[in-house]
Amino acid sequence: MTAPTDVDLQQLARSVGDHLLPRAEALVTAESCTGGWIAKACTDVAGSSRWFQGGVVAYSNFLKVALLDVPEGLLAQHGAVSEPVVRAMAAGALARTGSTVSVAVSGVAGPDGGTIDKPAGTVWLAWAWREPDGSVRTETRCERFPGGRDEVRRRAVRCALERLLQE
DSSP: OOOOOHHHHHHHHHHHHHHHGGGTOOEEEEESTTTTHHHHHHHTSTTGGGTEEEEEEOOSHHHHHHHHOOOHHHHHHHOSSSHHHHHHHHHHHHHHHOOSEEEEEEEOOSSSSOOSSSOTTEEEEEEEEEOTTSOEEEEEEEEEOOSSHHHHHHHHHHHHHHHHTTO
């Protein structure tokens, strides 16, 4: 499957808005390797302010801690590209913004920076939903996307948005 185009991502974001709006849900993003691309896709949709609150681009570990309340110990033990860290990013985005839905992404887009355990194309994603009782439900997924840096990032954005439509 080819990497999605900007038009594909905008259409997908529009579908997310059409899905969230009747539920009175608001989305926030916590992005690392996608660099705000999920937020861009959402804000490319006219009227997205009715369902999209904004996003945090926390590329550095320092900002993951400072802006998203990711515990330093998680970063030290697991690294930024890990399930515990994206789970914490998604939860932190909800806690900091009061949104009802969040998506978080951290990965190795490449071409450099990969390891044997986390090669280029490895992306961890997390989605969090605030339940009516105030608790938070989180789901995570690890993907290994093929292609170069741009393709990996586009595929991560598509994956992040597509899961929101399944809820």
